[in-house]
Amino acid sequence: MSDWVEACAAGDIDEEDVMRFDHGGRTFAIYRSPEDEYFATDGLCTHEKVHLADGLVMDDIIECPKHNGRFNYKTGDARGAPVCVNLKTYPVKVDAGKVLIQVG
């Protein structure tokens, strides 16, 4: 239900960048902020199911590569057209150099 799953090594993601992580038939996006914090959301844009890991991270924003829809990846909030539905976020922790997300 609330399992922590190892997603990647902390160094696998550049600062202010995003990486795709697939697990249990689902896809997630793992973010590393400019402040060196880690976050996780659903991996697909709520607008047209495009992988956000191909998008651009700017400060606390992830921009979808297809239609430039923007979300705050820390809170999941949709920031306006063409995205209207918020992203689901997941707890993240870094343990012994590994990024873990709670996928339950």
Next chain:
Amino acid sequence: MTAITSSAASPRDYSLTGRDARLAVENGLSAAQWYHTDVPRKQMKELMQRSDQPAIRDTIIWLAAFVVSAAGAIWFWGSWWCVPFLFVYGTLYGSSTDSRWHECGHGTAFRTEWMNDAVYQFACFMIMRNPVTWRWSHTRHHTDTIIVGRDPEIAVMRPPDLLRVVLNFFGILDAWHAMVDMVRNAAGVISAAEKTFIPEQEQPKAIRVARIWLAIYLATIALALYLHSWLPLMLVGLPRLYGAWHHVMTGLLQHGGLADNVTDHRLNSRTVLMNPISRFIYWNMNYHVEHHMFPMVPYHALPKLHELIKHDLPTPTPSILAGYREMIPAFLRQLRNEDYFLKRALPPTAKPYREELHNDNPVAAAAE
């Protein structure tokens, strides 16, 4: 470039609620996976980076050109000397706003969000495109580029209505339809076609903008009547007609005469090399294959993107004139056979078209 003909089938239905719209969804042409040239993530990240500086520089030049040309038109109003000033002002108003609407709508021109929004609203008013309606129509254009029945922004449908194309060089039909749509929206009515791509919660915003614009146009008409002068309308509204020529000239080249109902932008979009003035007016949208393949890349980085992926794209059309030399004969052929189109040849270094992706439609089948 290969010219393709086919004897296939029934006329296209461009209605967003019609037969081809339904078929596109049923056969997977809508919201499909599109071909992308492979670009390493590191390089793509560099290309996608946002910066305020190029767009601020360009916008200062752009606004200054507006002010100087408007001042000259007002100063010389009543003599022939106002004509060159109106020519410049009109081209800025009726054409350069097309690319500003476009780039700021994508949110890529500036890094700062409010700057994109401010220029977007300003440009939308001048180009007469409701900022809500057209944001959503352009989203659909990128999802279903030149997919018949799905793309609301197909400039030249088949068979081509050449009278409409010519009239639009003077903005006549576009502006008329824009005015009708504005009055309809201002009256609180969203059309059935608009409802197919504007989410319900966004529709009141389209109505609110239409009402504001209608008030501005009515005030301008009242001022013209009060002054007994055409000048207010020559500066607000009419430039969308007499200055439309450049955006129509460049806009037709984006997809004109090329394939429809395919899922590879190399087949349905055209990159054209242009002079620097047209590229300033057009904000580099002449790199149109590149823009559609990677809409996250800002206009100022498109030349770099072009250099990076040109090995995988058709050779760019060398000039605006060359584009029209291939496009006009194609339009004339499509009058007799609407399945005719120009198939872009790929260089030997490119990944071939995946014809198997396009076999479900008669046009692509004809290309084999």
